Amino acid sequence: MIKKILLLAFIAFSSLTMVAQTTVTGTVTDAKTGETIPGANIKVSRKAVGTNTDFNGNFVLKVSNNPPFTLEISVLGYKMEKVEITKNNQKLSVRLKENETSLDEIVVSASRTPERIMESPVTVERMDTRAIKNTSAPTFYDGLENLKGVDVNTNSLTFKSVNTRGFATFANTRFMQLVDGMDNSSPALNFALGNLLGMSELDVKTVELLPGASSALYGANAFNGIMFMTSKSPFEDQGISTSLKGGITSQDAAGNNEYYDFNVRMAYAFSDKFAAKVTLSYLDGTEWHATDYRNTRSRQFIAGDRNSDRNYDGLNVYGDEVSTNLRGVAETLESLGILPSGASSLVPSESVSRTGYDERDLMSYEAKSVKFGGSLNYRPFGDDRLEVIWNTKYGVGNTIYQGTNRYNIQDFFMEQHKLEFRGKNFFVRGYLTSEDAGNSYDSRFAAININRQWKDDNTWFGEYVGAYVQSTLGGATSDQAHAIARQTAETGRLIPGTPGFKAAFDKVTADPDLVTGSKFQDNTKLYHVDANYNLKDHIDWAEFQVGGSYRLYSLNSNGSIFTDNDGPIDYDEFGVYTQMQKKFLEDDRLKLTASIRYDKAQNFDGNFSPRVSFAYAAGDNKNQNFRASFQTGFRNPTTQDQYIGLNAGRGFLVGSAPDNLDRYKTQPLTVSGSGQQFTGSPTVSISGRMAYENAFSEASLRAFGGAVATGVAQGMTSQQAAFANAGLLKSANVQLVKPERVTAYEVGYRGLVPAGDSRITVDLSVYYNIYEDFIANKNVVVPFYGTVNNFSGNPNTLPTDVNSQILLGAISSEDYTAFQTYTNSAADVSSYGASIGLNTRILDGYNLGVNYTFSKFDFDQASDPDFQAGFNTPEHKVKVQFGNPNVFENFGFNINARWQDEYRWEATFHEATITARTIIDAQINYTVPSLKSVFKLGGSNLTGNEYLSAPGVGAIGSQYYLSWTINN
Structure with missing residues (x-):
């Protein structure tokens, strides 16, 4: 093609x-x-x-x-x-004549009709080609972080997640990103991989970003915000442009590494009826290395490393999640006659983990992106009454994604094809998104199964226990016995860099079965159609628009992500909407915008999303704009929320679509010797339905375990302590997931304020959001036997029924497994915040901008003790911009500084407090008209103070670049 x-x-x-x-x-x-x-x-x-x-x-x-x-x-x-x-x-x-202010720029996204930013009924942030030229960031996508109220979380060098108004994740499913009207999210992963497979910088015309709910016009998932990237038309922007950018990335862990970013764009209008363009982008560099080896054994950072903690679980160390209780292994070996009678009493009831591999032994850390785009544009009447556009995009690349685990996205391929009919007052478009995960793999399972390649878990722990017993009988102390035991069990370990390790690595990363491999397999497709028609040529008393959309997902991971072992899973959703915009009062100073949308997804009830806003333009030139809006948003559960079926190492993930619960079953899980009398088998397989209908909450199990340990320390037997604290165990009772909703209130002001000989542009907004049915993960524990809903444990009361005693036996024998379920929180969640931006010109031509953003959320933890909101957003952010595009002839510069305070990051991979940081980026540029060229020299994070966006990612260092752009 x-x-x-x-x-x-x-x-x-x-x-x-x-x-x-x-x-x-x-x-x-x-x-x-x-x-x-x-x-x-x-x-x-x-x-x-x-x-x-x-x-x-x-x-x-x-x-x-x-x-x-x-x-x-x-x-x-x-x-x-x-x-x-x-x-x-x-x-x-x-x-x-230059626009009086940037607020005079025209935007389309806010109301699906052209209007000045000044008159927009909602908050709008915007970047155009001038801003891209002047940005001090290495790419225009990085430069989005300098916009007011915008957060960019860096997963890796080539994967950055844009978010507004809180509840950020790397898989930012509450924020939508459109490229020329196409949702460029991965159909299976449900999120955009930054600009890895997006748009060439040379082809960007505008980027418009709407913070906050936008579902009334744009449907599901336009929940926290939506971003529109629009490319240049080959009719209007012709010629050949090239850009060559090179530089280095600098990080303590990785050293200094070169990177290159090349772009070319060719566009030509052959006549007033036909035009075409092609774009090509190539980027190559080195990812930020992740080298955080802190101990996370209790899901919190604790003291100890592999030398001091026998159950060590390092953050960026994988394979050490495989852990078991030595006493249980000894009892099994004793029952099989492998250990002599009574030997198990010599073994402590202590958990030990296998030795893992560092992430840098498992990741290539090669950042690469190759993007091709092309369009054929046909105007049958030679004007803008009708344009037919065929648009094609291909992208392949490498990056790193952090979700439940860390994934090496290798040779990931995505393509999009769009056919669009567009006129002055309408558009109809349909597009296909298809992806292929290429050679991507899960780094945690790569380590786990490389370990199992040279020695399976049963053999490793059996050798450990056997050596421990022999050493103890020989007079060794416990510490000495543990050291000898690990040395014995580690015999035959594959060492990174050796041919044996490479062979095992290649075998595991090519195997999509997570029992033996780690390959991330996916060929999911998405089909989408949407249309909009503006009736202004037919109705003159107000401006009416109508529109709708239809989307079909076809999940196809061959059972490696979803429960689609027997073939693709198809499901669909659709929506319709209408909007009315009416101007009142003298000079049309008051503008009312009202819209409503109805959406229906296959697995959920229908949903209405209304929006009402008022905007009043005061002042002689309508340059004092006051606005207020009420709008609603909703988010459908993602494909993974509904249909995932995945062993994540620390637990199993199972989606809650009704037809998914019985389709997913775990691989065989080992039952303790004492538990086999209840199962009649040495192994069991747990269905997804049991996670939702027969499980204890993980929080109650932790509380129970802590109370039992305290009781034993106080002289009780473990059985007495278990019986005494049985009432702490609570049934999870997980409800099936349904769409989440937000009701958003916002007021704002945009205007020009006199300040001496110049004027200050002011853009202020204040919002308050109320959430219902907040989609959340709930961690549960499923016992291998017993009926949880009939558990009769009460505080200070010994459970006397057989079922309850069986369940306590399952817990004490560790005959249970962890699941992550998908549901809605009962917590009362709200968020609120404000932002203000001030921009002016000083010293005859120097641009100065300052903006501040405040973000906060509240929820009642007592209403849902297990709920983690994952707000993941700093409370205070300040951004400053200073520059001049023409200090003297053909020379300009720009400086951006950002400060944000510390915040808490909560996610399935890990949670931690992210420290406050100050980042300074700067660039100088020089234009050479005779060469039709612009040269730019710049750098990001010039202070060199490395920082983290989240626990587990690579520390972000500095980046320096020199670019040469030719526009012909």
């Missing part, structure tokens, strides 16, 4: 020409400074014919139109000028 598109595009480039009848030449300058403006668009009104000014602000336009006709001259940041062409060879001198 790529070859066909390229062939078609280049044949057309070389063979088609326009027959010129009229020639217009001219120069475009800034009305205030008199400086020429490169890159201004010159086009025939309502036609797809045009050109751009060169680096000296000059242009030559040859068209087939005969005078008279009208030219439109425009460029971002300036007001459009229209000029009447009355004769051939007319020469123009056009002076463009």
Whole structure:
């Protein structure tokens, strides 16, 4: 497909020409400074014919139109000028007036209709080509972090997660990202992999970001916010552009490593009816190495390492999650006659873990991204009444994703194909998203099963216990016996870097069965259709829009992620909406926007999402805007929330779709010798249904275990302590997951405030969100035998029924396994916050911007003790920008500084407090008009103080770059 598109595009480039009848030449300058403006668009009104000014602000336009006709001259940041062409060879001198403020820029996303940011009924953040040129960040995607109220969490060098208004995760399923109207989230993983497979920087026209709920217009998952990335049209932005960026990344753990980022864009309008473009991007570098070896044995950081803690479980060490109680192993060996009678009494009731492998022994750490995009654009009438667009995107890359485990995303491939019909007042589009996980794998299971390649768990722990008993009988102390036991069990261990380790690694990472391998297998597809029609040409008393969407998922992981062992799982959802916008009062100063949407997903009841907003424009030039809005949002449970069936090492993950519960069963789990009388078998398989209907809550099990340990320390037998504290064990009673909802209230102000000879742009918003049915994970423990719902344990009362005693026996024998279930929290959750941005010009041309964001959440922990909200957002953030794009002729600079305070990160991988940080980025740029080039030298995190976005990721160091961009 790529070859066909390229062939078609280049044949057309070389063979088609326009027959010129009229020639217009001219120069475009800034009305205030008199400086020429490169890159201004010159086009025939309502036609797809045009050109751009060169680096000296000059242009030559040859068209087939005969005078008279009208030219439109425009460029971002300036007001459009229209000029009447009355004769051939007319020469123009056009002076463009700069927009009074950035709030004069036009956005479409807020109401699905063009309007000034100043008049938008909701908060809008925006980045355009000028901002991309001036950003001090290494890429435009990194530069989003400098926008007000925006958080960017760095998972790895090439995978960054954008979020607004809290509840952030790397798999940020509450935030939607659209590229030319296409959701570029992975259909199986349910989130966008940053810009790994997104848009070329040279092709970005605008990025519009709406913080907060947007479901009334955009449906499910536009919950915390939505981002729109729009590419340049080949009709309006023609020519060949290239960008070569190179530099180094610097980190204590990884050292200094080179990286390269190359982009090329080619676009051409062959006539006023047909245009095409192609883009290609290539990035290669080294990921941030993750080397946090702190002990996480109790899901919290505790003292000890492998030398001091026999049950050590390092954060970035994998394979050491495999742990068992030595006394239980000894009892089994004794019952089989392998150990002599009474030998088990010599073995302590103590858990020991296998020796794991460091992450850097398991990851390639090669960051790579290759992206190709192309579009064929056809306007049958030669104007903007109708445009037919075929858009294709391909991407393949390597990155690292941290979810329940750390995943090496290797050769991940995703493609999107879109057919769109678009006019002035409507669009209809359909697209396909397809992915292939390539050679991706789970690093935790890679380590676990590499260990099992050279020695299975039963053999390893059996040798450990046997050596411990022999050493103890020989007079060794307990510490000496443990040392000898581990040395004995480790005989034959595969050492990283050796051929044996490489062979085992290759075998395990190519095997999708998590019992023996670690390969992440996926060929999931998504089909989506949506449409919108604006009725303004038919109804004049108000502006009405109607629209809808349909989406079909086809899950296909061959049983490696979902419970689709017997074939793909298909399910669908749809939505319809309408919006009315009406202006009132003199000069249309008051604008009412009201919309409502209905959505229905296959596994859930239908949902209505209303939105109402008011915006009032005060002041002589309508430059004082006050707004208030009420809107709702909802989020459907993801594909994983519903259909996952996965062994995550520390527990099993099972989705709660009704047809998923019985489809998932664990691999055989070993039952203790004493427990086999209840199961009649040495192994059991646990179904997903048991996790939801026959389980204790994990929190109650921890409380019970702590109380039993205290009782034993006080002189009670373990059985007495268990009976005395049985009432602490609570049934989990997990309900099946359903959509979560948010009701959002917001007020805001945008305006211009006089400040001496200049004016300050003010953008202020305050919001309050109330959540219902917050989607949450609940960790539960399923006993291998006994009926949990009939458990009769009460505080200070000995359970006398047989079932309860059987259950206590299962707990004491560790005959249980952990599950992560998907449900809704009963907790009362709310969040609130405010942001303010101030921008002005000082010292005759220097831009100064400051913004502050406050974010907070509340919930009643007592209403759901097991619930982790995962707000994962700093309470205070301050961002400062200072620069001048034209300090002197052709030279500019920009500096960005960000500070945020510490915050708590809660996630399935681990939780910890993330320390406060201050980051400084800076760049200088120089334009060489004769070469049509811009050179930029810059760096991020210039202080060199490394920081973490979350526990478990690689520490983020500094990045330095030099880029050369040619626009022809």
